[in-house]
Amino acid sequence: AAIAIGMKSSLGRSRGKAQTELLRANINDQVNRLLDQLEDLEELKDEFEEGEYEETKQETMAQLREFQEFLERSVQGDMSLVSEYGATILALQAAISQAFKTPEVIRMFAKKQPDALRKRLADLQRDKKIRQISNEQFQTQAVEILIALKKLGSKLSSKEEDYLEKMSGARHMESAVDKLGSGSSVEAKLISKASAEISKATKQ
Numbered sequence: 001a002a003i004a005i006g007m008k009s010s011l012g013r014s015r016g017k018a019q020t021e022l023l024r025a026n027i028n029d030q031v032n033r034l035l036d037q038l039e040d041l042e043e044l045k046d047e048f049e050e051g052e053y054e055e056t057k058q059e060t061m062a063q064l065r066e067f068q069e070f071l072e073r074s075v076q077g078d079m080s081l082v083s084e085y086g087a088t089i090l091a092l093q094a095a096i097s098q099a100f101k102t103p104e105v106i107r108m109f110a111k112k113q114p115d116a117l118r119k120r121l122a123d124l125q126r127d128k129k130i131r132q133i134s135n136e137q138f139q140t141q142a143v144e145i146l147i148a149l150k151k152l153g154s155k156l157s158s159k160e161e162d163y164l165e166k167m168s169g170a171r172h173m174e175s176a177v178d179k180l181g182s183g184s185s186v187e188a189k190l191i192s193k194a195s196a197e198i199s200k201a202t203k204q
Contacts, residue, residue, distance in 0.1 A: 020081070023074060030067055031088060031110060034060070038095065039103040061096055068092040087112045087152060100144050109148040117152075121145045143167055 037060050045053055071089055075081035091110035094100040100109070108116045121142060128138040146156060146164055156164075 020078065024081070024084075027071060027074065027085065027088075034064055034067060034092075035103065035107045035110065037063070038106065042103050064092055064096050068096065090151060091148075100148075102141050102144050105141060105144045105148060109152070112152055114149055114152050114154045117145050117149055117154075139167060 041053075041057060041060055048056065068089060071085060071092070075085050075089075088110045091100070091106050094109070095103075095106045100106050104120065105117070108120065124133065124138050124141055124145075127133045128135065143164065146160055150156060
């Protein structure tokens, strides 16, 4: 009987692990699809007919919102998924609220890629120097990148912190992202919910 119970428990764990892997694969596929859609939307912006771009953008934002809600529900109760997808949830919220407007930066934020964000910032600095991009284009993306790096737990240099301080709108944008949940507060909120669920289940 003890062997049978042990086998049943092992099978349950195995099935649970397989379901988690399927969920993870589904989440990753959906994230990639929606981020691709967001990038395509901006790249092909000039090819849309009048009114078509806004309509398509609204549809994409609705899909992002729906998926973000699904993702929050899906990771509740699983600490490894909370840790893995906390930044993704925050990045999606930043895109939906339009606190962040650069699809490539949103992707790097969602995928937790601080090195890629650093490289993009260096490329932007070079492009600005040779006047390949305007100062306004540089500022928009630089602020998004620096805020994303902060939310991912990367340490900014004093020069970068000063730049954020000086940029009008940067503090407002960072405050908007903080309201969505700072790097750890989205996770903390989910962990708190999960802990409450675990505590409730234990008492039953």
